[in-house]
Amino acid sequence: MTDKKRFRVFATSRIGDPAENRLRERGYELEVFQGPEAPPKKLIIEKVKSGIDGLITTLRDPIDAEIFEAGKGSLKIVAQIAVGFDNINRADADKYGVPFTNTADVLTEATAEFAFFMMGMLARKMWQSERLVRDQKWPSWHPFLPFLGDEVTGKTTAIIGTGRIGLAMIKKCSGFDMNMLCYDPAYQNDKYIASIQQLMDLRHANGIQKEKTWIKYVEFEEAMRGADYVTIHVPLLREGETDKPTYHLINKKTLKLMKPTAYLVNSSRGPVVDEKALAKALKDKVIAGAALDVFEKEPLPPNSPLLDPEIADRVPSLRQWRADHAALGRSRQRHGWAHCPGSDRRAGRELRRRSYQDAICSE
16 A cells, blocks of 8 residues: 555544554554544544545444535445444445445354353342342341242243344253243244254253253244243344334333243343333332343433332343454454445345344344
8 A cells, every 4th residue: 555545544442452553554544542432423523524434433433424424435434343333324324325344243152141141140149149248248048038049941031033142042042951932023043943952852862951942933922921031132223224123122011021020131232122111110020130231321321210229139230341352353344244335226125125134143
């Protein structure tokens, strides 16, 4: 890139020395916003107006018509350092002809593990136990007081969304002899489900597990009603983006479908769960508890209903910083979901038709 204008890149966040050095070594002119907080949108617009060729963004950055208009004629690519891309307005990207990419598969196993660990934490009441020890209120041993944990082994879990992370979650649940009710509005991976059933049958036939277990696709309502644990693995899709929106998929009505002894685990996107409805369901003991890795607004505002002292012990939140896995240096377009608006309208329609399934897969 020495004999021509260098490709200018603005990153809205530090992406780690290895990734930053790699870009510079390859001749890119890289500018990085250094603060731990997100840059103001006004600053992003200024950078794009100055002739930036590429933007490296995070979920904190609203990328919409204002950004694309500011970069008209110069902005060539938006590279998202995340699995999700809820912050990027896809219609505006189409309109201005700017492709964007994400890092789709870098956190599949990590997220599924985290969801499974949250489920186990709920079962064993680890949050409450840790608080007792920390506050030095650990009483003498008793068979079931002050509370008694449970096993996940032999229980039934609902896997809501069977994209990459949902399938990874299924794999982990099968190793704990769990029954599984699967739901996906866009695509049913029957071959994978049949393979898991074969493995479970083989384990039972060889005495590795005592009880015969099962896995099957069902309708959403049946999954919610029949599960001891409901784990969410869908993308955030709003009205107008698809005929199967997931915004507030978990709401007052759907929470009432769950058993009063059941637990909710969300490691997908915060707005998939209506937090006001969840808080009320917990307060009224409609469900037993919930573990959340994501919120509708982050960081959690001080007036959030989830911080109500009456329910706080039943809504542990566990958040993990994942920048190491999402660094640009580990991202390749072949690993990511690339949204590439182009002149081929038929291809564009196909891409949009598949967008829900692809988004789930990127989850």
